Amino acid sequence: MTILCVRFQLPSAHETAFPELLGLLEEFTPVVEALPPDGALADLRGAERYFGRGAVELASVIRVRALALHGVDCVIGAGPGPMLARVAQRAARPGVTCAVSAGEARDFLAGKPVAALPGVGAATARTLCEYGLDTLGRVAAAPLSTLQRLVGAKAGRELHEKANGVDRGRVVPNAVSRSLAAERRFPRDELDPVRHRRALLSAGEELGARLRAVEKVCRTLTLTVRYADRSSTTRGRTLGEPTAHSADLTRTAYSLYEALGLQRARVRAIALRAEGLGPADRASHQLTFDPADEKARRIEEVADRARAKFGPRAVMPGGLAA
Structure with a gap:
């Protein structure tokens, strides 16, 4: 697991702390993609090598520092790519990082509704559900040609890959500080x-x-x-x-x-x-x-x-x- 998706539990009185929390992540890696108003993706490949710790251990350190320095808790998901990290974050709970390895990805996704996949909007989810493809497991098992007829050639291929746990995305740094x-x-x-x-x-x-x-x-x-x-x-x-x-x-x-x-x-x-x-x-x-x-x-x-x-x-x- 190399990518973290961090969702800070920011009360309204702490909204101005978001840039500082991004700065906290950048103390571990400069590869941080802000997901306003309260989230971020962080690529920890270099940090894992430097600190000699895995992403899950570093996630625990990040959570402790966010609490100690800013009084803000966070929910964290970890995965080999941004998509899996984001889905894992939604399944996580405060204090426990939800980590999904590449080998576990397909089983982890199988029972989730198609709308749980980042990039799948309401219209696409509705179309898939009309044809009985209401879970990612069913989407993963569907023929590629069927998905391409329903949502288009490119979108169908991407949907098929993601439902099968193939995550080709990357973290694109866009945080204020570098x-x-x-x-x-x-x-x-x-x-x-x-x-x-x-x-x-x-x-x-x-x-x-x-x-x-x-x-x-x-x-x-x-x-x-x-x-x-x-x-x-x-x-x-x-x-x-x-x-x-x-x-x-x-x-x-x-x-x-x-x-x-x-x-x-x-x-x-x-x-x-x-x-x-x-x-x-x-x-x-x-x-x-x-x-x-x-x-x-x-x-x-x-x-x-x-x-x-x-x-x-x-x-x-x-x-x-x-």
Whole structure:
């Protein structure tokens, strides 16, 4: 299961929280498709690789964070594609993710009314029901030629595939923000600049690894420092070139931090946000002919493979190993 369909249970007083809840999903993946007024699809392929957890486990984390940070519960369905995730979400209940695997899809759909299938409107459902095709199981068993005569060649083929659990859809990102974030909270208000820099290193490493996992690069890096009195300072910088290279992100984070000129500030949390995301395969990388830079990138590739196999803490910079 890679795709989540999340339906936030938003009371009228919390409707303005929807963009923030989309931002919560984007902390796990930039591939988020908003379904206003209260839902979203999220493709977790990269997140599963980075966090070393399946979609159902990540769904539980998302629900806990939505409750803790926004006081909003949610109902979540999981499946190998958007269509199955949406149908699963309708069958889910608060606190329990309804997950449907590819092998379970046909049996899961069989007893449901044809109108339960996303994209099947009232007119199409009425036509099918007139011919006794009132459940998805009956639609799945019907000859393709029969469905095409009833609803048209293309629509009939798509209907036949979907009723049989074939989900060719994809999540199309359309959320307002295009970002990933990593935050480091201190167990107590922290004055030590060394620990501040260690948190920046950790967040920069995480952001880089997550960007590479979803094959994205970022154009802008934003630093937010939250203080003991609940105030905060935010600074951003457009990068010289789009990147997902952890070392570049960390260097920029250090520079933003130093520019704040903090003097014995009691820091409660430090957050980095990568913004202006775009496809990595469309980004240009300026060749430096610096052997150290090329070596660092090769090491990064090896480290990513190790993390994908053994988990996000399998390989860490020396500054974080202690």
